[in-house]
Amino acid sequence: MEKEKLEFLQIHPKDNVLVALRDLPVGYSLKFQGKDIVLKRRVAAKHKFTIDALEKDDEIYMYGVLVGKVNEPLEMGELLDVNNLRHAADDFKLGNRKLEWTKPDVSAFQGRTFRGFHRSNGTVGTANYWLVIPLVFCENRNVLTLKSALEEKLGYQVESKDYSDEVDELITRYKGGASINDLLAVDFSAARANKESKRLFPNVDGVKFLNHDMGCGGTRMDSDALCGLLAGYITHPNVAGATVLSLGCQHAQASILKAEIAKRDPDFNKPLFVFEQQFEGTEQELMQKAIKSTFTGLMEANKQEREEAGLDKLCIGLECGGSDGFSGISANPALGFLSDMMVTMGGSVILSEFPELCGVEQELSDRCIDEATAEKFIHLMRTYNAKAEADGSGFYMNPSPGNIRDGLITDAIKSAGAAKKGGTSPVAAVIDYPELANGPGLNLLCTPGNDVESTTAEVAAGANIVLFTTGLGTPTGNPIAPVIKIASNSKVYNKMNDAIDLNCGTVIDGEETIEEAAHKILEYVISVASGDRIAKAVQLGQDDFIPWRRGVSL
Template identity: 35%
Template sequence: MERLNTIRLHETDNVVVAVRDLEQGTSLGEHNLFARQDVPRGHKAATAPIAKGDPVLKYGQVIGFAARDIDPGEHIHTQNLEFKAVELDYAIGADAKPTEFVPEAERATFMGIRRANGRIATRNYIGILSSVNCSATVAKAVSSQIDRSGILNDYPNVDGVVALTHGTGCGMAAEGQGMDHLRRTLAGFARHPNFAAVLIIGLGCEGNQISRLMEAEGLEESAHFQPLVMQELGGTTATVKEAIARIKAILPEANKMERTPCPASALKLGLQCGGSDAFSGISANPALGYAADLLVRHGGTAILAETPEIYGAEHLLTRRAEDPEVAHKLIDMIHWWEDYTARNAGSMDNNPSPGNKAGGLTTILEKSLGAAVKGGLTNMVDVLRYAEPSTKPGFVFMDSPGYDPVSVTGQVASGCNLVVFTTGRGSCFGCRPSPSIKLATNTPMYERMVDDMDINCGTIIDGEENVAQAGKRIFDHMLRIASGERSKSEQLGYGEDEFTPWVVGAVM
């Protein structure tokens, strides 16, 4: 079968996307239209004259405006396309419709871990959290000594002891948005079903007092949640010794877990992308959206995040809002981000990154339109603050930055027990305690980084399968990973250093 040189994504578009590097003079697949310059793979070329100031359309949506007159066949990128804010029609609820759920008897299952409190896990870790950066070295020393001791070999049903540390917890306001983010994040991880038990280690004098954290988030000391304070226990050596003793006492009980058939409705899926390219919105992201819709139809939850990376595409989500209140939560978050970036002398168009631009993405509008399709097509049933617990099954949006580690940390804190992460440039990522599945948007990158990539969605660009076929393949792979098969990022040891709570506010 003859391969195409370009893809037109919508009949109203005035650009096409190059599916391979095109030399000057190469046919663009349109009548009597040829490339006026070399067009790199993933980049855009004009299909019609575009006057200075006129909109450039991709996906049938505005991705920016011509910075000067653009001729047919001309390469369109940062040299001639500029970002301007676009007035959007939010059309709240216009596309909302009843979800066609799979009958109960026909719903998918996976081999999960049922906790005593009824929650269902996909992994079985013991966690060590630091309340503040001052206790991070102790937390890491505990996990390192446990690992080196070889004791975990005697407990094969325990996936490991994970130290999740961070660079904040003091030098910040004792109350307010920044501290709320940190407390919700730590509490979300403390409650996460993928942890059989959690120790939290503090120094003792930090702003993020463990006692206040427990009070604010309703945490109670128990066999499954144990606080330790270094200044009370006698310092570094004494705290490490005590923490190791407690973990040794926890291990026999944690090892008793068994995997049993569990409904797919117990899965909470974090939808994420990073190191995106122009193919993200054509292959991996829509395929992941199809898989997310499948999960929702089986009764599960799919959580989209990265608020700056839906900017300019938020109207496609508000149209799917189940009720106006949900839509207005999202709109208010967009306004907060506009103000936040302005206060910090930035722009919503600071994203895309250099790597995104090298991959063919020019403006945040273009990136967002491709990123939002990870959320599929089902109704948006809720909008959450960063790290806020997810309680409603279905498609949900969570506020977060576009920085992947920060965003996924919030999704896992919200309850995600599985993450699927798309990438076009080759982002390498994991987030313990939840397994992360990596989707490649294009075949060359997949083949170059096969040790990091779980699934190649470049098959869509190559014409070997369609979005629905790739989406079903992703869904089936999700069930296998949730059942205990290890993802590539787990095999490579990713997931501890990627714990990154969102820091907002002044460092004092």
């Protein structure tokens, strides 16, 4: 039976605005709750309009929470925009525990497994990578030299299109006397097929070479946090072993890194090779030792094979970037339903991006499993926002121009929709950056809203797969964990389907329910986690990695 395609939506019964699900013209007339509403202006899809007439400073509610106040009197059917609406959110405090929730039906996935790499500490990887990382930015060049020496020879180079053929075509036409208009009209539709790499080590998914600009020169807190982050990657279930290059004199000492590794995995037994340039001597001696050790480490890593594992061994990072006005009513709620499914089955999920939880603090703190956990969440939120305010950029500054253009006018509107990724289950743990957060249940991880910084942190915290929703289109990934991107609307999916894996615009289009979309996503997750399907970000070699400096980043 065909599902009804709506033209507007009230997200929560408490809301006093409606969301346009398609472009609605000026003068558009509708009936809602016995009221005849006529639009005073054109309302583009994803944007909101008022149900009642409002006075100056009246409150606006969406998702059942306060998201703003109006700057001037508004008539019924008036479009909300950056001029007539400002950010506002309810205050929050330690409240009563609200731990009752309705577990979803997971019978369709009971007994299901994925094929992953079992580690000695009981975790299971969805991939099998070797890491080459610098402890300090001084070693970035040597890491890139190792990449140049190893990547192509071992069959791990991503054969991405370099567009040199297009430049050759333009040069030939220019030399032939083509005009500017002629060159602008050139059709580059003939694409070259990617060459298939032949891997020397078929059970190793890749060697990943990370670079960063930290390790020295900043605060000791930043260098310590970097060591914790890198330890999270080295001990990660998707990593078989690592080669670490150190200069020797920097703040981020190898001893700190090893202590952070032991903190996360006391019985750590993966191959780990640490080389200090100031100890080894010449660059040639350093590089030759690193190459030999890395090669022998890969030989060991290649002995590991995929084996069956229960879905409770999945730790899923929940992320959003380039969000739009549909994110909170399609893709994010679908992830929320999936999150509740994973918790029901004993798995782990991580919700991060604390600046994008502004306005829903009370609900999340009330859902914390005990008062100590709630107090930790409240403390982290208040401390982070206070630091942002002190630097002249509070959480209210979080929405980007693209967010605002596509309907997320205030931070509270953006946050209320972003929080939907976390579903309705109790909060099992609140984790500060860059700690481990892969215990069963819903984990809240303190990170910025910055997409790459947050994804980088979620993976360090234990996420062995990341689900990333986007409404505007975001080409990003991670070096060691598959990042599955999910569109909130069909337009962006069709436009950028080279970088986006799945479409939840089907919910907006009336073709799928939230539950059906969640089931579709989980089926895709299982196939990616088993190595049967490759996420678009992995295909494109999107290995984005940015450690968070513990200053302000929204």
